[in-house]
Amino acid sequence: MTTTHSESTSPDPLVWSSTDGFGAAAERLRAASSAAVVSHVRPDGDAIGSVLALGRTLELLGARVGYFNPDGCPNSFRFMPGADRVAADQPDPLEYELVISVDTAAADRMGAIGRRLFDQAGSTMVIDHHVSNPGYADANLILPDHAATGQILFDLITSQRLPVDTIVNTALYVAIMTDTGGFRFQNTSAEVLQAAASLVAAGVDAGDVADHLYARTPMRQAQVIARCVDGLRSDLGGRIVSWGLSLDLKRQLGLVDDDSEGISEFLRSLDGVEAAVFFEELENGMVRVSARSRNPAIDVCAVCRQFNGGGHTLAAGARIAGDLDHAMSSFLAALAQHAQPQATSNAAADSDAESIPSR
Ligand SMILES: [Mn+2]
Numbered sequence: 001m002t003t004t005h006s007e008s009t010s011p012d013p014l015v016w017s018s019t020d021g022f023g024a025a026a027e028r029l030r031a032a033s034s035a036a037v038v039s040h041v042r043p044d045g046d047a048i049g050s051v052l053a054l055g056r057t058l059e060l061l062g063a064r065v066g067y068f069n070p071d072g073c074p075n076s077f078r079f080m081p082g083a084d085r086v087a088a089d090q091p092d093p094l095e096y097e098l099v100i101s102v103d104t105a106a107a108d109r110m111g112a113i114g115r116r117l118f119d120q121a122g123s124t125m126v127i128d129h130h131v132s133n134p135g136y137a138d139a140n141l142i143l144p145d146h147a148a149t150g151q152i153l154f155d156l157i158t159s160q161r162l163p164v165d166t167i168v169n170t171a172l173y174v175a176i177m178t179d180t181g182g183f184r185f186q187n188t189s190a191e192v193l194q195a196a197a198s199l200v201a202a203g204v205d206a207g208d209v210a211d212h213l214y215a216r217t218p219m220r221q222a223q224v225i226a227r228c229v230d231g232l233r234s235d236l237g238g239r240i241v242s243w244g245l246s247l248d249l250k251r252q253l254g255l256v257d258d259d260s261e262g263i264s265e266f267l268r269s270l271d272g273v274e275a276a277v278f279f280e281e282l283e284n285g286m287v288r289v290s291a292r293s294r295n296p297a298i299d300v301c302a303v304c305r306q307f308n309g310g311g312h313t314l315a316a317g318a319r320i321a322g323d324l325d326h327a328m329s330s331f332l333a334a335l336a337q338h339a340q341p342q343a344t345s346n347a348a349a350d351s352d353a354e355s356i357p358s359r
Pocket of ligand 1 (some may be wrong): 044047103129147148149179
């Protein structure tokens with residue numbers, strides 16, 4: 001392994017696509033005297049948790065560490081020990097030997113701070129579980145079979161006997177819990193529950209974490225859900241539901257960024273729904289798309305990729321330029337087309353089913 005310098009003549013990037021890469025990855029972590037960890041815009045629990053867990057482990061290994069997210073740490077995750085360390089930027093020069101992007105499927109999702117960190121880094125690393133991640137660092141540990149980036153970090157830290165403390169353990173627990181929807185999604189494997197059990201055994205207060213994550217819904221967010229219920233759109237006989245949040249309504253309700261989190265999950269939780277899509281009009285002329293599926297045959301990642309987005313088979317996102325109506329109609333048309341083979345075979349089995357045009 002001789003890739004210590006990442007000049008712009010970048011040699012072939014290293015890709016570790018199995019846990020066999022843990023030893024080499026840990027070697028790089030141990031060797032760094034300074035390191036920065038960064039994750040994706042609009043961070044979720046896995047993004048913030050992975051930054052905190054990996055950053056703190058590097059610190060316990062003796063490195064000088066910067067914790068970054070382009071949007072800082074959302075209010076909902078400020079209860080985590082060490083969360084005050086997560087910065088959107090810093091006044092000092094960004095001088096870190098090793099820069100690691102966690103839970104971030106594409107380089108542009110790291111925001112401007114991520115790009116600057118990557119530009120000045122001696123070497124770069126990606127640790128992620130998104131199947132759409134192309135591997136944009138010098139060394140890339142990408143394990144899509146892991147439920148969360150936090151689960152990859154848990155396995156890496158445990159197998160390589162890297163140091164942990166309360167900050168690391170809580171952050172890993174939050175990362176794993178949130179990316180499995182509170183241990184409810186199909187990715188809630190035995191490994192996930194074993195990791196959670198050992199983190200609780202190590203002192204994480206599961207009830208307290210769940211209370212912070214799932215019992216602090218702001219009233220504004222409840223009001224958005226009420227509007228969503230009123231304005232719900234249903235396609236393919238209720239198999240696909242969606243809703244669009246306009247800038248006008250955001251202003252009317254006085255929403256802040258986090259308030260629209262969880263709407264796609266709410267839509268997905270409705271009985272009979274196979275795929276749910278939430279559209280949010282943004283200030284910059286883009287529409288944010290957040291898509292969820294309960295049916296592995298409906299691959300929302302594949303549909304999001306048609307719009308330059310990505311993610312996971314059952315949870316993915318994209319951004320579409322233009323107004324809300326345009327974004328909704330073009331995305332929902334692509335999704336319906338993707339979902340139709342299933343509908344058509346159901347229709348064939350059910351003589352009463354209305355025929356669905358196969359375009
Ligand atoms: Mn994740």
